[in-house]
Amino acid sequence: MYRTSPRLTVAGLVIVLAVCSCSSSPPESDHPPLFDRVEEYRLDNGMLFLLLPRHDVPLVSGRVLVKVGNVDNPEGATGLAHMFEHMAFKGTDAIGVIDVAQERAVLDTISRRGARLAELLSDDDVADSSRVAPLRRELTALEVRAAEFVEPMAWPRTYEAYVNNFNAYTSQDITVYEADLSANNLEVWMLMESERLQVPVFREFYSELEVVKEERRSRTEDNPEGAAGELLKTLAFSRHPYRFPTIGYMEDLERLTPGMIRDFHARYYTPANMVGVLVGDFDPDVARNLIERYFGDIESGPVPAGPQAVEPRPTAQRRGTHRQGEERRLEIAFPGLAVGDPRRPAADLLASVLARDKTSRLDRRLDFEAGVARSIWCSSNGGYLRYPGLFSITVSVMPERTNEEAEALVWEVLQNLVTEPVTDARLDEIRRSYRRSFSFGLQKNADLAELLVKRQAGAGWRDAYRRQARYERVTATEVTELARGLFRPELATVVYLEPASSEDETGGES
Amino acid sequence: MMRLLSVISIVLLWAANVTVAGESTSRHPDQLTLAPLALTLPAPVDTMLSNGIRVLFFENHDVPVVTVTAHVAMGSLYLPPEELAAYDLFSRLWDDGGAGELAPEAFEKRVAALGMNIRATAGHQEGTITAFMAREDLDDGLPLWRDLLLAPRLDADRLDRARAQLVKDLQGINDNPGRLARTWFRRLLHGPDTPGGITHSRESIEAVDRDDLVAIHQRSVQPVRTVIGVAGDLDLTEALARLESLLAGWQGDADLPPLVAWSWQSQSRPGVYLLPGDFEQCHLRLGRSVAGLTHASPDYALARVASFGVGYLRVYYRTRQAGLSYGTATLLDIDPDRAAFIGFGSTRPDQIVELIETVREEIATLATEPLDENELKSSQNFLLGSTLESLETANDVVDSYVSDIVTGRPAGFQRDQVASIQAVTTEDLTRAVSQWIDLGEALVVLVVGEPQGGAASLEALGLGPVTVLEPVRFGY
Numbered sequence: 001m002y003r004t005s006p007r008l009t010v011a012g013l014v015i016v017l018a019v020c021s022c023s024s025s026p027p028e029s030d031h032p033p034l035f036d037r038v039e040e041y042r043l044d045n046g047m048l049f050l051l052l053p054r055h056d057v058p059l060v061s062g063r064v065l066v067k068v069g070n071v072d073n074p075e076g077a078t079g080l081a082h083m084f085e086h087m088a089f090k091g092t093d094a095i096g097v098i099d100v101a102q103e104r105a106v107l108d109t110i111s112r113r114g115a116r117l118a119e120l121l122s123d124d125d126v127a128d129s130s131r132v133a134p135l136r137r138e139l140t141a142l143e144v145r146a147a148e149f150v151e152p153m154a155w156p157r158t159y160e161a162y163v164n165n166f167n168a169y170t171s172q173d174i175t176v177y178e179a180d181l182s183a184n185n186l187e188v189w190m191l192m193e194s195e196r197l198q199v200p201v202f203r204e205f206y207s208e209l210e211v212v213k214e215e216r217r218s219r220t221e222d223n224p225e226g227a228a229g230e231l232l233k234t235l236a237f238s239r240h241p242y243r244f245p246t247i248g249y250m251e252d253l254e255r256l257t258p259g260m261i262r263d264f265h266a267r268y269y270t271p272a273n274m275v276g277v278l279v280g281d282f283d284p285d286v287a288r289n290l291i292e293r294y295f296g297d298i299e300s301g302p303v304p305a306g307p308q309a310v311e312p313r314p315t316a317q318r319r320g321t322h323r324q325g326e327e328r329r330l331e332i333a334f335p336g337l338a339v340g341d342p343r344r345p346a347a348d349l350l351a352s353v354l355a356r357d358k359t360s361r362l363d364r365r366l367d368f369e370a371g372v373a374r375s376i377w378c379s380s381n382g383g384y385l386r387y388p389g390l391f392s393i394t395v396s397v398m399p400e401r402t403n404e405e406a407e408a409l410v411w412e413v414l415q416n417l418v419t420e421p422v423t424d425a426r427l428d429e430i431r432r433s434y435r436r437s438f439s440f441g442l443q444k445n446a447d448l449a450e451l452l453v454k455r456q457a458g459a460g461w462r463d464a465y466r467r468q469a470r471y472e473r474v475t476a477t478e479v480t481e482l483a484r485g486l487f488r489p490e491l492a493t494v495v496y497l498e499p500a501s502s503e504d505e506t507g508g509e510s
Numbered sequence: 511m512m513r514l515l516s517v518i519s520i521v522l523l524w525a526a527n528v529t530v531a532g533e534s535t536s537r538h539p540d541q542l543t544l545a546p547l548a549l550t551l552p553a554p555v556d557t558m559l560s561n562g563i564r565v566l567f568f569e570n571h572d573v574p575v576v577t578v579t580a581h582v583a584m585g586s587l588y589l590p591p592e593e594l595a596a597y598d599l600f601s602r603l604w605d606d607g608g609a610g611e612l613a614p615e616a617f618e619k620r621v622a623a624l625g626m627n628i629r630a631t632a633g634h635q636e637g638t639i640t641a642f643m644a645r646e647d648l649d650d651g652l653p654l655w656r657d658l659l660l661a662p663r664l665d666a667d668r669l670d671r672a673r674a675q676l677v678k679d680l681q682g683i684n685d686n687p688g689r690l691a692r693t694w695f696r697r698l699l700h701g702p703d704t705p706g707g708i709t710h711s712r713e714s715i716e717a718v719d720r721d722d723l724v725a726i727h728q729r730s731v732q733p734v735r736t737v738i739g740v741a742g743d744l745d746l747t748e749a750l751a752r753l754e755s756l757l758a759g760w761q762g763d764a765d766l767p768p769l770v771a772w773s774w775q776s777q778s779r780p781g782v783y784l785l786p787g788d789f790e791q792c793h794l795r796l797g798r799s800v801a802g803l804t805h806a807s808p809d810y811a812l813a814r815v816a817s818f819g820v821g822y823l824r825v826y827y828r829t830r831q832a833g834l835s836y837g838t839a840t841l842l843d844i845d846p847d848r849a850a851f852i853g854f855g856s857t858r859p860d861q862i863v864e865l866i867e868t869v870r871e872e873i874a875t876l877a878t879e880p881l882d883e884n885e886l887k888s889s890q891n892f893l894l895g896s897t898l899e900s901l902e903t904a905n906d907v908v909d910s911y912v913s914d915i916v917t918g919r920p921a922g923f924q925r926d927q928v929a930s931i932q933a934v935t936t937e938d939l940t941r942a943v944s945q946w947i948d949l950g951e952a953l954v955v956l957v958v959g960e961p962q963g964g965a966a967s968l969e970a971l972g973l974g975p976v977t978v979l980e981p982v983r984f985g986y
Contacts, residue, residue, distance in 0.1 A: 032573065056572075057902050058548050059895075094537035153827040160823065161888040162539055164895025182895055184545040191536055207833030214791070214836040218856055221790040222687060293535050325685030358606075358618040368615070371671065374678050399678050399985075432625025436644055439573040443903040 031465035032442055038452070038461065041288055045300035046272030049291055050452050050461055052279045054445065058183040059164075060280030061449040064193050065457060067275075068268040069173040070246040071307050071386065076255070079248015082170040083212055083256055084264050088177065089156050089168070090203045092195045096154020103149035107203060107258070110142045114205070114257040121255050139206050146203060155196070162188040172242055173385040174457045180446055183281035187290055193276075194294035197269055205258045216247045224325035228497040232331045235318040236390055236493040240311040270301035277452050280445040306386065311335070318493045328397035329497035330406045334486050336381040336389035339458050345470040346478045347380035347391060352430045353422050353479065354378045354393065354413070361413050362393065370409055372401045385458045390493075391486060403496040417483040424476045431471050438468055549894065551925055552907050554739075555746055560758055563733050566912050567749055568741045570904035574645045576742035577905040578652065580659045581916040582637040584730035587771050587846055591705050595714040596722040600664075601632035602672040603723060605639070607665035610657030614665050617654070626651045630658055635846055635917045637730065645743040648752060656756045659731065664723045673715050680710060680985030687789040688856070691958045694785055694979065695795035698954045699850060701777025706848070709984055732762035735769075737915050739908035771847045782955045784965050785979045792862040792959035794838070796869070797852035798952045805846045805919070809942070811893075811930030813849070816942035817842035819881045819889040820873070821853075828872045829855065834865050840873070842946060846917065851947055860962040866955065866971060873949050881939045893931050897924065 039051040073080045093100045117135050159166055159179075166179040177196075179189055220226040230245050237243030248256075276295065278287060313335060337344050355362045355378035366373035374396040382389040395406045441447045455463040536542050554566040586597050605628060608614035621628055626643035628651075641655035683689045693709055700706030738757075740749045776799050803813055821840040829838040838855025857865045881889075901907050901924070914923045953973065961967050965976040 034572070057552075057898060059898055059902065092537070153831050157823065157827065157884070157888065158539060161884055161891055164892060164899060180895070180899065182547045182891075182898065184547050187536075187542050187544065188539045191539060191542070195537060204831065204833075207831065210833030211830060211836050214834075214857060217790045217858070218688075218836060224685060297535075327682060327685060357622055359615075359622045368671070371674065374675055398674060399681055429622050429625060432644075433622070433627075434625075436575060436625050436627065436642065439575045439644075440642060442573055443905075445902070446899075 030469060032439070034442065034448075035462070035465055039284060041291065043271065043292065043296050045296065045298055046270075046303075047274050047276065047295055047298065049276040049278065049287075049295075050456065051282075051284055051287055052277075052448065052452070053282055053284055053287075054279065054448075055281050057445075058281045059445055060181055060183050060186055060189070060278060060282055061445040062179045062181065062186075062189045062193065063277040063449045063453050064177040064197065065275040065277065065453045066175045066177075066269060067173075067273050067386075067457060068175055068264075068304075069171050069386075070244060071172055071241045072268065072304070073241065073244070073248075074260075076252060077248075077260060078244040078252040079212070079216075079246070080252075080256060080260060080264055081175060081268075082246050082248060083209065083253070084261055085168050085170045085175050085177075086208050086212055087202050087205065087261050088196055088200060090208070091150075091155025091201060092199050093201050094195065094199075095158050096151035097149065097201075098151065099149040103146055103201075103203070106142055106146040106149070107201070110139060110146065110205065111258040111262075113139055113142065115259050118255045118257045143204060143206055150203060155192075159188075159192050162192075170246055171383065171385070172246055172389075173387075174453075176453055178446075178449070186278075186282050186287065190290045190294040194298070197274070197295075198298050200265065202258050202261050205261065209253060209256065212247070213250065213253055216250060216253070219247060220245065224322070224327065224497055225329060227324055228322045228329060228331060228495055231320050231322050232333055232390075232392075232493060232495045235320050235495065236333050237311055239309045240387065241307050241309065242311070242384060242387065242389065266301075267304050270303065271295070271298050272300065272303045275453070275456050277449050277456075279449040279452070311388065314491050314493070317489050317491075319495070320493075321496045321498055323498045323500050323502060325497075326499050326501075327497065328401070328403050328406075328499065330395040330397060330403045330410070331392065331493075331495040331497075332394075332407070332410055333382075333390040333392040333493045334491050336384060336391050338388045339386065341388075343478070343482055344380070345467065346474045346482045349427055349430055349471065349474055350417075350422075350479050350482055351378045351380040351391070352434075353417070353426065356430065356433070361416070362395075362410065365413050366395060366406060366409050370405070372398060372406050372409060374398050385454065403498065407494065411489075414483065414487040417487070418480060421480040422476050427474065427476055427479065434468065434471055547894070549898070549928060551897075551928065552901060554741075554908050554911055556911075557746070557750065559738075559750070559753055561733060561760060563753075563757060563760075564737045564915070565750065565753060566737065566739050566908050566915075567746050568904040568908045569745055570741060571743050574743045575642065576645055576648060576740070576744055577640065577642045577908075578655055579638055579640040579739045579905075579909060579912070580655075581737050581739060581909075581912045582731050583635075583735040583769055583916045583918075584637045585633055585635040586705065587635050588769050589705070590772055591703060591708045591774075592714075594705065594708060595710045596718045597632060597726060598710065599669065599672050599676060599715070599718050600723045600726045601630075601637075602676065603664050603669055604632060604637075604662055604727075605630035605658060606672065607668040608663035609654065610661050610663075612657070613663065614668050620650075620654060624651050624654075626654075628655060628658065630662075632726075636913060648744070652752055652756055659736075660760060662727060664720055664727070666720050669718075669720055669723070673718070676710065676715050677712055677985050680712075680715075681983075683709075683984045687787060687791065687793045687958050690785060690787065691793040691795045691854070691956060693984065694783070694958065695797075695852075695954065695956050698779050698781075698783060698956060699776070699797065699799065701779070704774050704777060705772060706774070706776065712985060732766055733757075733760050734762060734764060734766055735916075737912045739905075739912040741904035741908045776848070778952060778954060780952045780954055782968055782971070782973050782976045783957070783979055784961070784968060784976050785956065785958045785981065787959055787981070789959045791856045792859050792957050792961050793854075793856045794862065794865060794869075794955075794957055795852065795854050796866070796949065796953060796955040797840075797843075797850050798949070798954065800842065800849040800851050800946045803842070803844055803849035803946060805844060805917075807844075810844065811927050812934050812938050812942050813842050813844060813946065814893055815886070815889045815931060815934045816881070816939050816947060818892055819885045819939060820876065820943065820947055822892075823881075823885050823888060824876070825853065825869055825872050829865060829868055832868060834861055834868060838865060838869065840869070840947075849946070851949075853949070859960055862957055862959070862961045863963075863967050863971060866957075866968075870949050873947065876943045876947065880943065881936060883936060886934065886936050886939060890931050890934065894928060897928055897931075 041049040162185045163179045163181040168177045355376045362376045377394045452461045455461045554568040608617045628641045630639045643651035697707040826839040829835045835855045835857045840853040968976045
């Protein structure tokens with residue numbers, strides 16, 4: 001006995017219209033044909049899916065992009081988006097739960113007591129008082145109690161049996177849940193991802209918070225380069241939330257609560273704020289059917305607004321020094337460009353002129369000629385996707401050389417961009433290498449899925465190939481003018497990483 | 511046409527949207543009926559040049575690029591410890607010192623002008639030169655690749671630079687607790703003067719001269735030890751014609767002795783060690799050598815399954831769930847000629863003892879709670895999926911098959927591995943655990959950092975007295 005669902009029929013009409021509209025618009029020219037196969041499939045609840053079938057190997061890469069990142073954290077709650085990402089692996093009430101009601105009751109108690117802990121920690125007068133330690137012990141005991149009603153790590157262990165690998169990451173701008181799996185297990189991806197987006201259970205909150213704090217220690221406190229990078233952001237952004245570390249400050253992490261996680265989920269994990277991406281060996285008809293069945297019931301909601309803070313243009317150079325470890329490293333950053341700024345392609349090329357290969361200007365001057373640098377990196381926007389980021393230059397300085405030497409040479413190279421401008425011939429070489437790299441990056445499902453995710457988070461997935469076309473139109477004059485306007489001392493933020501044993505005092509410190 | 515298309519769409523749509531009466535969306539994967547995995551492994555064409563050099567080829571016209579890799583049977587595996595610094599410098603200089611008629615800068619400019627990517631590595635069991643270029647650039651790009659293979663210039667000035675960079679890289683160990691833990695653990699597990707445990711000194715690096723590197727190239731890069739892999743946007747006829755014109759005249763030494771792994775005995779120093787250091791976390795390494803397990807072992811696949819099951823599904827999840835650590839795990843570290851069972855992780859100074867106890871406890875629990883069917887399935891799934899992913903592109907296929915040949919693995923190794931992984935049972939896993947996975951005798955335990963309670967807290971573990979190590983400043 002078969003039946004049709006009225007809800008699905010309505011969705012089906014949407015699909016018909018989509019199919020009809022797709023089939024009537026001509027494909028754009030001058031791009032790899034595989035992009036013509038990308039289908040946009042939008043559910044009634046607003047969630048968009050990008051479907052790209054490829055049948056070379058029986059593998060599928062699945063991604064769920066959520067347009068929320070560190071920039072969206074409430075004030076005083078740095079690290080919340082990243083903590084949520086960790087909590088999204090704690091499962092639902094359908095896998096491994098021995099007693100749903102009893103677990104829920106204990107988790108509710110944890111939530112109330114956690115809110116009380118956050119209150120105490122927010123009050124400086126009581127932060128070290130004898131009321132905090134017993135409350136922490138109580139929370140630990142409650143989590144032990146809650147654990148009696150669920151099999152340990154049941155959700156990730158269940159997922160593990162069906163996928164090759166699964167993980168997630170949180171950046172300043174987005175959170176991405178990724179899984180790569182054999183093609184025969186596509187429905188497992190649908191089930192697991194839709195369930196955890198809709199009905200997550202935020203168990204083991206305080207034990208996971210300890211894991212996140214460990215992650216912070218290993219990435220920042222015990223990592224001189226990470227700490228220097230954190231100082232750079234703090235100085236470079238005076239107002240925009242890009243100044244905060246995605247992992248969060250330890251004092252903010254201490255004040256996170258299960259209630260904040262729940263509120264965060266309700267606000268940001270709405271269908272219109274999420275995009276699903278599938279690349280690989282699947283039948284689009286089957287995929288659409290599964291998408292409707294598993295994701296179609298997620299309740300729609302408003303797309304939350306992003307941060308409103310606009311970073312003002314710097315008027316004076318900012319400098320800082322971080323002392324830790326034994327090595328030296330130089331970070332110089334300038335204001336980045338907005339997502340839709342027409343100069344973005346020129347900025348990318350400019351970064352490559354400076355540091356892409358052994359013939360790049362910074363490499364030649366600082367490494368091969370002066371012997372000051374071990375490695376040099378340059379990024380036109382620092383990987384920021386939604387708002388203007390930083391045009392950054394990083395130099396790992398050789399032993400017995402100094403950050404001052406490296407900085408002087410960097411400024412020399414930047415000024416030479418104006419007095420000895422880049423040529424169109426050099427830009428042609430760089431564009432040629434871009435084309436090769438772009439082609440190479442189209443071979444693996446996972447790389448394609450990541451490309452679609454990153455572009456969709458910014459200007460839209462079609463930017464994946466349109467950007468390549470825009471590079472072809474950039475002139476040497478545009479690159480030079482961009483360098484002239486950008487590389488000014490008053491616009492720079494400069495951070496030195498110095499050995500812990502050094503004694504020089506310069507500017508802001510951490 | 512549009513109306514017909516719409517009608518067809520609606521009909522298909524209705525068919526796609528119907529559900530069987532009573533069918534609801536499942537909430538647990540075990541409720542799903544899934545098709546079995548169709549696991550077919552692609553294989554390249556296997557042929558030969560006129561001078562006997564073997565060529566593996568995989569055609570793919572999806573994107574207009576070609577990858578050509580020369581794989582050479584050579585490696586640190588075959589060298590005594592006193593030659594490893596020279597080998598390391600050779601690896602760094604091979605693609606950095608120019609080639610053929612071109613000095614380094616000219617070579618790099620030529621590569622940049624073509625927008626190609628060319629890289630040489632000299633590793634543990636093979637050396638590779640890989641060139642990735644647009645199909646239209648084969649005429650100009652392939653000779654650069656050939657010159658790097660046959661005639662690297664190993665420029666003396668670039669050698670000076672490579673020495674300085676290698677020294678800097680060594681110095682970077684000193685303020686990185688994870689690298690300190692890895693470096694010191696190898697010294698303790700294998701012995702500081704063995705190939706497994708040695709760390710270059712500044713003296714050994716500065717003692718290397720260009721003649722040493724030239725000698726490495728001359729004796730190692732020989733036609734009889736080279737297999738070429740070609741993948742991408744060209745056909746076999748063209749690929750062979752191009753390689754013939756580039757390499758047909760390459761006549762090396764036909765009477766080379768077979769490569770033999772350098773024989774050395776592990777000089778393990780079991781015990782508990784503390785390397786003090788001013789770090790926020792304590793880093794842990796523990797483990798022991800495992801006898802009778804190498805890449806060539808019949809149980810290699812079983813060992814991989816067991817390694818994942820224990821290290822990830824048990825140890826990682828247990829320590830994670832307890833909030834002890836971000837990434838503690840164990841693994842069977844299997845080399846071509848030896849193996850070790852190793853645990854690693856990091857945590858707060860006040861938790862390091864608990865972390866060690868938890869790892870030991872989890873390993874001990876395997877005796878009474880062996881890996882079950884679900885864990886077996888997860889481990890197999892991970893390894894089979896990894897195998898598929900490692901063969902996803904044309905170049906992956908070629909690279910994988912050529913590497914197997916060059917490193918002495920039997921023909922059909924990938925296929926056999928898949929079958930072996932699929933054949934593993936829970937009984938096999940129990941045997942594997944009892945044979946290779948325990949933290950009993952001959953155990954080396956190393957903690958880097960400042961554990962709360964100092965050495966005394968580690969002594970309380972009951973694993974023996976603690977030796978406090980005298981720090982070594984690497985690279986100075």
